[in-house]
Amino acid sequence: MGKYALFNKLVAKEGEQETLVNILLEAADSMRNLEDCEIYLVNISPEDPNSVFVYEVWSDESAHQASLSLEAAQTLIQKAKPIIAGMERIVTLSPKGGKGL
Template sequence: MGEYALFGKFIAKDGERETLVKILLTAADSMQDLDDCEIYLVNISPEEPNSVFVYEVWRDESAHQASLTLEAAQTLIQQAKPIIAGMERIATLSPRGGKGIKG
């Protein structure tokens, strides 16, 4: 099994995008000590004022699933839920290489 990547879109309730960005950046900070997480990028687009895009690369799918059970992740999920209007998984990917990928 190879690396596992996700490209997701979170849609914040009106006026809550920056709050959601802060929560997701806190999640990104908590990934710093997880060797199984190679990339966790939080992005916004000026064309979609309520959307936040997250690109993640993990050692494998089980590492990603395990991360969701961590206490820190559960706390952040509970903080984010009230301000999320919707979510969309844009793609599940199999990275092949590039800068930032351990390969």
Template sequence: MGEYSLFGKFTVKDGERDALVEILLEATQSMKNVEECTHYHVHVSDDDPNAVYVYEVWKNADAHQASLALESTQILIQRAKPIIAGIERISTLQPRGGKGL
């Protein structure tokens, strides 16, 4: 099984984007200790003040799924749930190469 990546969009309640960004940046710190996660990037858009995008690259899909059960991940999910209005998986991708991969 090859690398697995995910590009997702979180839509937050009005005025909550910065709060979700902070929570997701905490997740990036947690992911530094997870060897199977090679990239975890948090993005915002100038065009949508209620959107936060996350791009993740994992050694495989099973590693990503396992990360969702980590205690640190579960705590962050519980903190984020009240401010999230929607989640959209924009795409699941299979990396082929490029800078940083």
């Protein structure tokens, strides 16, 4: 089994992008000591004022799935739900290497 990566787009309700960014940065911080999470990047685009893009790389898909059941993750998911207008998985990837991996 190889590394597992995903790129997601989360759409915040009008005016809530910064709040969503902060929640997702909390999520990123909570994963700093989680060895299976190799990359968790929170991004915004000046062309899309309500969206937040998250790029994640995990040791494998099961590690990602397991992370969703962690108490910290569940707390942050509940915190974010009221301000999320939509979500889209842009793509699931199988990283092969490069800078940062």
